[in-house]
Amino acid sequence: xPDLEQNIFTSPVxxxxxxxxxxxxxxxxxxxxxxxxxxxxxxxxxQKIIGQPMRRAGRFIKLVCCGALACVQSAPKEILRDxxxxxFLSTGxxxxxxxxxxxxxxxxxxxxxPSPNQFxxxxxxxxxxxxxxxxxxxxxxxTISEEEMSFESALWLAQTYLESGEIDLALVGGCxxxxxxxxxxxxxxxxxxxxxxxxxxxxxSSWLLLGQxxxxxxxxxxxxxxxxxxxxGLLLGAEQKRGFFLPGxxxxxxxxxNWKGKNWQIYDYLPSCGIHSVASAYGIAHALLSEKTxxxxxxxxxxxxxxxxxxxxxx
Amino acid sequence: xxxxxxQVSGWGAVTTLGWSAPESAENLLAGKVxxxxxxxxxxxxNNEFKSFAxxxxxxxxxxxxxxxxxxxxxxxxxxxxSQAEIAEASLFIGTTGGLFIRNEYEFTEEVRKNPDKESPPxxxxxxxPGEVTQLVADKYGIRGMAFTLSMACVSSSHALVVAARLxxxxxxxxxxxxxxxxxxxxxxxxxxxxxxxxxxxxxxFCATRSGMQIGEGAGVLILEKYKKSSSAKNKYKxxxxxxxxxxxxxxSAGLDGELVKNVVGQTLSLSRLGAAxxxxxxxxxxxxxxxxxxxxxxxxxxxxxxLPPVVSLKGALGHxxxxxxxxxxxxWLSCLEKGVVxxxxxxxxxxxxxxxxxxxxxxxxxxxxxxxxxxxxxxTCTSYLIxxx
Numbered sequence: 001x002p003d004l005e006q007n008i009f010t011s012p013v014x015x016x017x018x019x020x021x022x023x024x025x026x027x028x029x030x031x032x033x034x035x036x037x038x039x040x041x042x043x044x045x046x047q048k049i050i051g052q053p054m055r056r057a058g059r060f061i062k063l064v065c066c067g068a069l070a071c072v073q074s075a076p077k078e079i080l081r082d083x084x085x086x087x088f089l090s091t092g093x094x095x096x097x098x099x100x101x102x103x104x105x106x107x108x109x110x111x112x113x114p115s116p117n118q119f120x121x122x123x124x125x126x127x128x129x130x131x132x133x134x135x136x137x138x139x140x141x142x143t144i145s146e147e148e149m150s151f152e153s154a155l156w157l158a159q160t161y162l163e164s165g166e167i168d169l170a171l172v173g174g175c176x177x178x179x180x181x182x183x184x185x186x187x188x189x190x191x192x193x194x195x196x197x198x199x200x201x202x203x204x205s206s207w208l209l210l211g212q213x214x215x216x217x218x219x220x221x222x223x224x225x226x227x228x229x230x231x232x233g234l235l236l237g238a239e240q241k242r243g244f245f246l247p248g249x250x251x252x253x254x255x256x257x258n259w260k261g262k263n264w265q266i267y268d269y270l271p272s273c274g275i276h277s278v279a280s281a282y283g284i285a286h287a288l289l290s291e292k293t294x295x296x297x298x299x300x301x302x303x304x305x306x307x308x309x310x311x312x313x314x315x
Numbered sequence: 316x317x318x319x320x321x322q323v324s325g326w327g328a329v330t331t332l333g334w335s336a337p338e339s340a341e342n343l344l345a346g347k348v349x350x351x352x353x354x355x356x357x358x359x360x361n362n363e364f365k366s367f368a369x370x371x372x373x374x375x376x377x378x379x380x381x382x383x384x385x386x387x388x389x390x391x392x393x394x395x396x397s398q399a400e401i402a403e404a405s406l407f408i409g410t411t412g413g414l415f416i417r418n419e420y421e422f423t424e425e426v427r428k429n430p431d432k433e434s435p436p437x438x439x440x441x442x443x444p445g446e447v448t449q450l451v452a453d454k455y456g457i458r459g460m461a462f463t464l465s466m467a468c469v470s471s472s473h474a475l476v477v478a479a480r481l482x483x484x485x486x487x488x489x490x491x492x493x494x495x496x497x498x499x500x501x502x503x504x505x506x507x508x509x510x511x512x513x514x515x516x517x518x519x520f521c522a523t524r525s526g527m528q529i530g531e532g533a534g535v536l537i538l539e540k541y542k543k544s545s546s547a548k549n550k551y552k553x554x555x556x557x558x559x560x561x562x563x564x565x566x567s568a569g570l571d572g573e574l575v576k577n578v579v580g581q582t583l584s585l586s587r588l589g590a591a592x593x594x595x596x597x598x599x600x601x602x603x604x605x606x607x608x609x610x611x612x613x614x615x616x617x618x619x620x621x622l623p624p625v626v627s628l629k630g631a632l633g634h635x636x637x638x639x640x641x642x643x644x645x646x647w648l649s650c651l652e653k654g655v656v657x658x659x660x661x662x663x664x665x666x667x668x669x670x671x672x673x674x675x676x677x678x679x680x681x682x683x684x685x686x687x688x689x690x691x692x693x694x695t696c697t698s699y700l701i702x703x704x
Contacts (some may be wrong), residue, residue: 062595078441086559093443094465099415099501100439106504107360107422107437119505120565120692124411124444124465129693133562141560141695142473145463147445155464157477160486187440226460297436306461 005037013159014168015312016213017075019067020206020285021045022273023178025069028289029282030272035200038178039097050134056302060088060095061130064175067205069097070132070286072171076215079169083211086140088127088169089200090154090174092147092277093188097104097179098122127175140167147228148189148250148300150174151154151281152308154259155208162211174278189277196250202274206281208288219314222295228307229299245294246283248308249275259299267296284312316362318532321479323551323701325394325537327386328645331367331530340649341633343508343657348631350516353530356498358423361662364503364512367530367633371534375420382533383447386608386645387493390535396489396637398456405459405539406452407478409471409638410495413444413463416497446493447700460487465637468559468691469600470494471507471534472640476556476697478538488540489507494638498531502636508697509566511603517634519608519627519659520673522666527601530633534642552702553649555586561694568603568613568690575613575696578582579688582698583617587686593700594683595656597647599675600627601634602661606690611669623686626673630661640689642702651703656680 023038023047024031031114033040042062047138049066057065068087072080076201098121107116120126125143139162142156151174158170178185185201187315210221245264260266269283278281280298287296298310319380328336332343342348356375371378391401422437427575442449446467452461464474471494478490506512508525515527529539538553559578561568568574579681583589597608615622635642650657682703689697 044658074340084695091443094446096439096443100437102505103419103437103439103501106500107434114504114508116505116510117506122501123467123692124470125467125691125693125695126565127464128564129560129565132560136562138562139559142477143466145444145465146448147442148463153460156460158463160481160484164484166480166482184438184440190442236567288661304536306447308442 008157012222013049013162014209014217015219015221015288016079016217018207018218018285018288019073019074020066020204020282020289021063021070022204022282024200025280026056030215034180035274046258056093056117057130058098060175060177061127063177063205064089064127065131065134067175068171068173069134069207071207075209078202080135081169083168084139084168085129085137085171086158086161087132087137088142088144088158088170089131089170090144090150090278092145092150092176094124094145094149095122095127096261097177100179112290145285146301148248148277149306150222151278152310155221155310158210158226169209169211171206171207171209174281175205176203176276176278178203180307189275191275195303197252197270199249199270200274201276203210203276204273206285208285219312220252222311222313223309225309226307243295243297244287244299246287246296248298250301251280251299266273284310288312288314319452320541321482321538321553322541322685323536323553323648324539325390326535326645326648327389327393328532328534329369329382329385330532330640330642330646331369332632334385336645336649339646343631343646344650344653344655348660358420358424359503360500361503362687363514364507366498366503367430368498368529369531376417379416383451383495384535386535387451390537393567400489402456402458403455404489404491406448406457406671407490407492408448408451409474409637409640410444410447410463410496411465411467411470411596412499412502413442413447415499417441417499419500433472436453451493451639457491466695467693468636468639468689469695469697470637470640472689472697473558473695475536476558476638476699479556481539482538485697492536492538492641494641496531497634503529508666513602516661517602517630518661519602519630520611520669522664524602524604524607526603526636527629529616530635531539532635532638532642534638534645536641536644536680549652550704552704554700554702556699557580557581557585561696561698564694566686566692567698568627568694570605570609571610572609572612572616575610575690576616578619578696578698579613579686582700583687586626586700588684590621592684594681595623596625596686597643598625598627599688602628602629608668610688610690611671613649615670621672624656624678625671626657626674627657630659640697644687648701649682651685654680
């Protein structure tokens with residue numbers, strides 16, 4: 001059973017649609033942003049994408065819904081109708097923007113009654129529930145958290161559901177929000193000068209709609225694997241394709257130079273979105289929506305030394 | 316997806332009733348169940364909320380870590396896993412609070428040590444729920460796939476279903492599924508703010524029920540493809556795992572029982588069993604008005620007069636939120652191992668809207684299928700069978 005050793009897909013998974021949203025809160029566009037001015041209000045974005053305010057929802061929930069619905073809206077109309085759709089929301093830190101004010105209220109009032117709405121928003125899977133409701137999806141709805149491997153884990157799991165036929169389509173994405181301060185945000189992600197690139201902290205909500213579709217596709221996800229470059233035999237195949245290398249935020253400059261030395265072109269998406277746990281989702285969606293064609297290889301390592309690759313292809 | 320070929324080869328639990336699954340089961344079956352009480356830990360700031368704490372003298376952070384390790388060590392020992400087998404296992408953690416306890420403990424210690432200073436703003440320094448998974452993977456040398464499901468009350472029950480289907484698909488060799496949830500001010504105050512906390516007693520399915528009471532603990536199940544060579548006295552199969560998310564209500568699984576009936580019906584169908592084949596039900600049974608009503612009605616609609624004994628463990632263990640799935644299942648397994656289906660605690664009056672009483676006496680646990688259900692925040696539903704052979 002060769003799959004078992006490397007957790008590699010047995011067949012390419014078509015990407016029907018994608019979207020990316022970074023700290024500037026403009027969907028599918030690169031825009032200037034400044035870590036010192038974060039976080040921006042998402043209300044205009046909510047109005048634009050959802051068409052009405054989400055008054056009782058927290059910021060994390062709003063960004064999850066906006067990012068995912070932007071993806072669905074860019075797919076052919078009625079794409080979800082009569083299909084079994086799974087939602088796979090990945091997040092490193094979740095709705096910390098709601099947890100912090102809630103727990104502050106708890107300690108401030110020493111046992112009083114903090115806002116029930118804020119608590120409801122702070123529960124870990126509230127965002128996936130709101131998204132399921134907005135998108136009209138019932139069934140497999142999972143919230144997966146694995147620090148900087150969150151998106152890769154969700155993508156791998158979604159593929160297994162597609163392969164088994166339990167679902168027809170998978171809406172897979174990653175969302176993490178910037179919650180001040182920047183120093184605390186860096187600590188939560190375990191970012192030090194030794195283990196990550198010296199870039200600002202950002203945020204994002206970036207999504208892929210995966211599955212078979214009769215119409216056009218953006219590209220394919222060829223593999224997600226959790227082995228080192230040396231261990232992964234398939235990477236030799238990928239290397240021969242000489243495509244674009246997308247360095248994750250723990251890949252330091254000297255390692256990037258190594259890949260450059262192997263004739264990979266560097267596709268550096270991180271300045272557009274800043275460091276956040278699920279930045280790889282932004283990178284892959286950004287690449288697939290770019291005008292470039294070829295192989296896109298995203299690589300990251302977590303702070304315990306675990307590797308994760310995503311290989312996408314666009315013809 | 317049917318999971319007929321999956322065996323529970325090991326389990327372990329730390330609960331308010333004991334530092335192992337057999338100890339918890341023994342106390343449960345003997346009726347040595349203390350009611351929830353105030354305090355429970357030095358960092359809990361409010362004395363209005365009774366909870367089911369795991370007894371421990373010492374630093375709460377050490378206790379949290381010890382809960383996790385005791386449950387893991389117990390399950391690994393029971394499954395007789397070698398270090399190589401542990402290394403090639405995949406890890407599934409279900410938790411909603413993760414290591415948030417660190418923030419609460421450090422903050423309250425800071426305040427306690429500096430009574431004359433204005434209290435600082437509480438900071439959140441933990442790395443999200445995935446931090447627990449990394450901690451376990453690093454300590455035990457687990458090198459397979461790693462997933463953290465952070466889905467409130469169904470976190471670890473969903474993790475069991477996901478793990479079982481990956482085993483069935485041949486995507487992983489072995490699954491170590493962990494539920495972990497220390498007591499938190501965050502959740503105690505949170506459920507109280509939603510008016511879902513019972514200030515007196517947790518009373519699942521009772522007409523007088525008025526909410527849940529929070530517990531804490533850890534539970535671990537090890538799932539593998541069926542091993543014929545196992546030396547265990549009894550074998551336990553994991554079957555019919557089904558998870559489903561509705562999108563109608565954030566806080567309840569409906570009120571008419573239809574959703575519950577459909578979810579449990581799927582489990583029976585996946586296992587090719589009928590209602591009459593079920594020997595007992597370990598219900599979710601939180602003690603909240605809506606949850607127990609929808610669950611009770613759903614079970615009655617599906618089983619009718621064939622309704623087997625229904626047991627909620629939350630009157631004895633409290634609601635351990637993300638840990639409830641594996642923790643309650645591990646204690647249930649130890650009860651089955653002792654040949655007894657436990658009674659339900661906290662019940663006094665039949666709710667006419669529900670129309671039945673949960674099991675009020677321990678009963679013999681014969682071989683056969685036992686249903687486990689979980690219905691959580693966010694309209695999440697999990698259902699599966701534990702089959703004693």
